[in-house]
Each structure stands twice: as structure tokens, then as C-alpha cells.
Amino acid sequence: MRITKRRTLAALALPAAAVIALAGCTGDDSGETTGGDDTYAKLTLGMTADLTGGWDIVDQPPYQSWGIEAVYEPLVRCLPGGELTAAAAESWEISEDNRSFTATLREGATYSDGTPVDAESVAASYDVVKETASDRYGDITYEIADPQTITISWPEPQPLMNVRVCSPYLASIDFIESDDRDTSPVGSGPYTYDAAASTPGSAYTLVKNDDYWNTDAYPYETLELRVLEDETASLNALKTGQIDGTIISATTYDEAESSGMEITGVQAGLLMIHLTDRLGEVIPALGDVRVRQAMNMVIDKQAVVDQLWDGHAEPIWQPFQLNSQAILDIDEPYPYDVEEAKALMAEAGYEDGFTMTIPTMEGQGWTVIIPYLTQQLAELNITLEQDALSGPDAIATLLSGDYPVPVWQVGGQTSVEDITVHVLDTGFWNVLHQPNETIDALWEEIVTGDEAQQIAAQQEINQYLVDNAWFVPILSPYNYYAYNADKVTVTDVSDPNGLHPKLIDFQ
DSSP: OEEEEEOOHHHHTSOHHHHHHHHHHHTOOBTOBSSSTTOEEEEEEEESSOOTTTTOSSSOOSTTOHHHHHHOEESEEEOTTSOEEESSEEEEEEOTTSOEEEEEEOTTOBOTTSOBOOHHHHHHHHHHHHHHOHHHHTTOEEEEEETTEEEEEOSSOOTTHHHHHHSSEEOOHHHHTSSOTTTOOOOOSSEEEOGGGOBTTTEEEEEEOTTOTTGGGOOEEEEEEEEOOSHHHHHHHHHTTSOSEEEEOHHHHHHHHHTTOEEEEEEOOEEEEEOOOTTOSSSGGGGSHHHHHHHHHTOOHHHIIIIISTTOEEEOSSSSOTTSTTOOOOOOSSOOOHHHHHHHHHHTTOTTOEEEEEEEETTSOHHHHHHHHHHHHHTTTEEEEEEEEOSTTHHHHHTSSSOSSOEEEEOOSSHHHHHHHHTSTTOTTSTTOOOOHHHHHHHHHHHHSOHHHHHHHHHHHHHHHHHTTOEEEEEEEEEEEEEOTTTOOBOOOOOTTOSSOOGGGBO
């Protein structure tokens, strides 16, 4: 994961002390102090997508998760590189056999309804996750030594123990048992949700929780999240001071930079076509490896990077992140060659092509890549149709299996995590969940082997995926975040997924 930070000349010319003074004079409460040197009135962030899962603690994607990070806290927090840092647990221990995680909760912490953050509520929160993520949590058991100590155990060793324990959010038992989990969050995070000051679907207001144990790390008294699904509208809101920061793409990078915004970029993630129907059960043509290889050969990845991403990305030929343990030192396996691709389609008996439908969502930059994919796949007589998904069920529909060829940017914290997410048949991005004995055998080596064996098995999986063209890898983009340095400071990007700054990074 590579991180860059671009400060504009305008931002450099304005010292921090002057920024605070100007904010106070104009009456704009963003960045205005409220009594202490390190406390500010309001942080307003733009979101290019609404809260896809409402306020429920389950089905919360890491993308633009500032609202969820505000009201809830995990047991521990993951950092880039897979390290853990304290959250609800102030200390922890992982068993030597890598099956159990024992957490010691901090004394005195409470949820916003006044109930304690104790071992029973941790178990209740994980029980909710078990219902929707049975592939990762379904067989876990608990041992509660006392209200502040809980041991969570899996029946098998967990190569991704850190990711497993940092992902679920904690909530009070009364909230978990209530019927309004979508609308009335009760967590133990640094902010509480102000429903009366919010308009769901448009703007969400959260107020600082002074009882939070680490309140100094969150200097803003109020957090407002405004939903601006159109990127142009979001950037305009940033330029006119309506919001303090927003996600941008390569297409708006130059405009944001010329407007005096500071831009932080993190290279992470994999934009790929996921060809999950490798058995051809839904789209028979995809059951033929030659068709999948042809689809790889008809995409000019370097041209996509240069012309559509203006160089703000790297072309990829393997379905893993460039610095991961699974990456192979190999040449481009399927060079851009339209005529050879057509020949492969004819050899497979699919020269007349076929039709496939891909799901899209607002705020994901589809207007950039989809027209190109439509044009290039048409060279193989493959017709690409789109279904625009929206609303709170969009992610669930996307992953339901109704769309066997999603085009999406994915990428976890490690290649082991990526294997669990989009390679194993239990992975939620492997949407058709078709079994594969070769992958299963190599995964077993990852679970039971030493470090060298784990790395070797990851690379064997990668080679198998490349040889059998399970994906059409396209590029690894820079994920950009633009913000007004006159009002906020982004000290770091602590997101282990490399998507954007976390809420704690805004100072």
C-alpha cells in the first residue's frame, strides 16, 4: 500500500493559527475552536453513497464508514499491515494454536444507553455477526471469565485472526434485541447519533460523546455527514465550503487540485471483472477457460490507466495487490490482442458471443470504466447490460448471486484475506460460491502450514487463478481524498483497506 500526500500552494501559504482565526471571523463553525486549542466545533464530510446498511452493526462495509465509526467501537482496531490497536479492549492475547482471542475490556466504558461494555454484550454483538457471516464466525464459542474478560474461540486455526476480531462492531444488548437497529444506534463510540437533527438519505448529525475513553482523539464537537452521490456535486460542495472533505476520483483530481484542495492518495485495491461462473451454470460460455482468457486479452489495461485514469493507477495482471505475499514474478499472461481473443472465442464455439448483466451503484465511478468495457467486449460480440442498484438492499443484492459477473474494486489487508473474500467458495465476492478442490487443498496448506508454506500456497493459488482466468484484473488505482486544509487536517490514513482516511484521522 503506497500513500502520497499532495499539498497545494494555497494550503501551504496559510498557517494553522491563521486558519483558526479566519474561521472564527467568518462565522463558519467548521474548524472553529470551542474553548480548547485542540477542540473544534464541526466536521462536515461528504459521502458519495448513503448508509447502505442503515445503523445496524451487521453488513457494514468499510467504505465511507465514518458514521459507523462514530457511533460504534470494535473490540480492537486494525491498522495498515495487520497490526492491532486498543479500542473497547485495552489488552488482548492470541493463543499459540491461533484459535482463541482473549480480550480484557477497559473498566467503566458504557454504551450510549448507559449499559456497560461488558463481556456479555461483546458475545451478544458477535452473535449478531454469526447470523450473517457464518463462514467466518458461525462456529465461534465464548468463555467469559468475568465481566471484563472474554475469550472468543474458533474450532480451526485462524490465519486472519486480527481481521476477524477487529471487524465486528459492539452494541448494547437492548439495542441488539430491539426492532429499530436500522434507525436508532446504541454504541460506545466517540459520537452519538442525533436523529432529530438528521434527514436520513440526505444528512446525518452526530454529537460528541464526552464519556468516550479516547475523546481527545476526536476533536470535533459535531460531525455531519452529507450524502452527495454525484461526484461533481460533491466536489462543488467542497469547493464552496459546504463540506470539509470528500472522496474524489482520477477524473476530478486536477479540478480539486487547481481549486486549492489538499489531496491524500492511497494506492490499494483491485479493479477487476469477477468471472464467478467458472462452471458455466448461469452463463455457459464462462465455463470455457478460453472465453475467460479472451475477455482478458480484449482489455488494453495500460491504455485504461493512461487515458481513463490519467495515470493515477497501475495496470495489473494478477488478482492480488502488488505488494502482497501472493504476487508472482511473471510476465503479462494475456497481452492485449483483440484478434487472438476473437480466435479463442471461435475456438471455444462462442464467436457469436453472449449477453451478461452487471450491477452498478452510484458513487463508484462506473461512468469511467463501463463504457470502455462495453465497447471492448462488443469486439467479442459480448453484450454488456447494466442494472443500477440503490437503497439499503443494494449491497445484499449485489452479492446475492443474481449477478455472476460483478465489476468491482476489491482488496483486503493481506492476500490471505483476499483469498477468503473473492477466491474461496465461501467468499462473499465469489458470488456464485462454486466449489473447487484445487483451491480448497491449497487453502488447507495456508491454514495448517508455517509461514513459508503459507506464502508458497498463496502463490500457487495465484498461479492457478491466472492460468484459469478466474478474473479480468484491470488496474490498482490511487484512492484519493480531497479536503479543505483551511478547515481540517488529515494526519494519516490509518485505514487498513487503503480506501480513505478513517474518522480518527481528521484532526
